[in-house]
Amino acid sequence: MSNAAYAQIGINTAVPIASLDIVAKRNDGSTAEGVLPPRLSGDEIKAGDPQYTENHAGTVIYASAAVRLPSPKTVNITSAGLYYYDGKMWQRMLQGDPKKLNPQFAGDIKNSVQPSDHNGWYLLNGRSVSSLPTTAKTSATGLGFTTSLPDATDRILKTRNGAELLGTQGGNNNMTITRSNLPDINLVGVVSGTAESAGAHSHASDEGGFLLGGTNVGNNGSGHYQGNGESSSWGGVGLMSSTSASGAHIHSLSGIATIPTGGIGAPMDNRSAYLVVNTFIYLGE
Structure with a gap:
């Protein structure tokens, strides 16, 4: 009892060299x-x-x-x-x-250029859990994937943040610029025309003239019509081809200037340069 309690124990040997030393009973292949x-x-x-x-x-x-x-x-x-x-x-x-x-343990993730499932590693391609072998199905269920595996197609792996659920899919590879995303700058456009003139100038009529009253313009200098038998007599009473010269003044001008950017609203790809691989999850052999 003393030897059994405190000495080294040997099986098939009288001189054990460790706490428990087991030596093969035979080495000729006649026993297991x-x-x-x-x-x-x-x-x-x-x-x-x-x-x-x-x-x-x-x-x-x-x-x-x-x-x-x-x-x-x-x-x-x-x-x-x-x-x-x-x-x-x-x-x-x-x-x-x-x-x-x-x-490897159930739930481990790896990237590989292997084309398909291998040695207990299964493609994360969104497949139904019910389509997996029994062992893999059990592992997937234990990891919380009861309906389908996550789909890693065209996605990067993101570390969990706060209360995010493991295996959750989100994000988008493309982004579209909206007006609020543009820089805070002014786009300058050119509006054709003069809105203000700083010197004396005249306004010409494109309808034939300006009809004036109380003047001696075109009325024989008397301020009254005096017929002279000409067919243009009435048309020349108080008629001028332009207004008198005026001092500096302002003309009001309103309108909308549209300046096209030449864009077509195409989404932008927000991915960097990449290497294409497959993503696998280990579910056991």
Whole structure:
């Protein structure tokens, strides 16, 4: 009992070199060798959620199937495999590239030039969740996508701000300039004509003349008509071709000057130079 309690323990060896040292019983292939951890389904692991605390960090279990309705602790159990408890939730062991120890978890996002779904990564193209394989469907539902995946087509990724819902789509690639968006400047136009004259000038008649009374213009100098038998006698009484010269004065002028900009109201593309890639979400294999 003393040795079992305090000494190093060896299986198939009398000289253990670690706290627990397991040596293969045979090496000729005649027996199945290795360590077999407890095997439970994802739902069975979830049922034990209350039993796992921070003190159980490092616990290893083999999940024989994905959890159907994940809890916060089991959301990463998306397929069969080895999982370890990190003190808060179950993590899959060596998921992804084992040479880089680069694990992936349900909900991870990446950009890639891969053309289609691969190795548990699914295109964010707005597809229906019901069209996904069972494992991916379970992961998508656990992430809150119950109807369809977000559509990342022609969109950039934006970091969440405040109470924004993850997976929400918004914004527009094009913008249209309105009058309020224009700079605060005056567009100068030219109106043809004279609105003010600063010197003495005359106004000529384009109708033949100005008819005047009480003058001796065109009436033989007497101020009265004196016929002379000419057919133009009446037309010459008080008739002048222009007014008298006047001093400086102002003529009122009103009107609207329209100055076209030459625009056609086309929307502007507000995107910078870009590289086209696909966007994927990891939902498990």
